[in-house]
Amino acid sequence: MKLVNIQAELKAPKNQVNSFGKYKYRSAEDIIEAVKPILFKHQTALLISDEIVQVADRVYVKATAMLIDETNEELPVKVYGWAREEEVKKGMDAAQITGSASSYARKYALNGLFAIDDTKDADSTNEHKDEVGEEKRMKLIALLENTIWDESLKSKQAIKISAYTTNEQYDKAHRIILANQNK
Structure with a gap:
């Protein structure tokens, strides 16, 4: 599968430096720049889009990342990232x-x-330990797309999941999401 090969080949070092916090990080632009030649090699294109989602009185940006191959067919994975807009x-x-x-x-x-x-x-x-990790949270959020829930509930659940840091939270959500998958 192309995605597995792309994931294995991708090296996206943390080349940015936050002068205030004195730490290194990578931006979305760094990841895109690193993956472009690999996508070309595998005749695959990356599509990213944003959607503004309001949940109660909060505004979130929901980003969708997906791949298409040389035939313009979507590969069977879409991944969502969420970030809350600060009011000020x-x-x-x-x-x-x-x-x-x-x-x-x-x-x-x-x-x-x-x-x-x-x-x-x-x-x-966060000062507390993150037992789950971003990758597992993103996979759990991706599972929401095939549930019987409406878009509003999916959005609310995705926002909750993005804050999960314990295996107990993850396991409980995973069981509930699997029990509510479309058949």
Whole structure:
């Protein structure tokens, strides 16, 4: 399968440096730049899109990453990344806030699609241990698409899943999602 080969070949180093936090990170643009020659080699194209989703009084950017092959057929995987827009962020206008949320959501979608593990990234300032990891959360969110639930419930569940850090939370959600798959 092409995706497995692309995942195995992709090396996306953390070349960016956050001068404030003094840590290295990779952006969505870094991942895209690293994967382009591999996609070309495998005659595959990456498509990324954003959707603005409002849940209660919060606004999220839902990024979708998927691959198509040389026949323009979708490969059987779409991965979603979510990021919440801040209501106000010092020094940023509304377009910059949305752009920032889009960049994060796209990065998380690409991480899931290409099996990039960012659990050691300093993007997250959580002090507690993340037992689950971004890759497992993204796979769980991808399973939501084939459930019997409406889009609103899928969106709410995806937002909850994106905050899960314990295996107990993951296992419970996994059981519920599998029990509600379309037959």
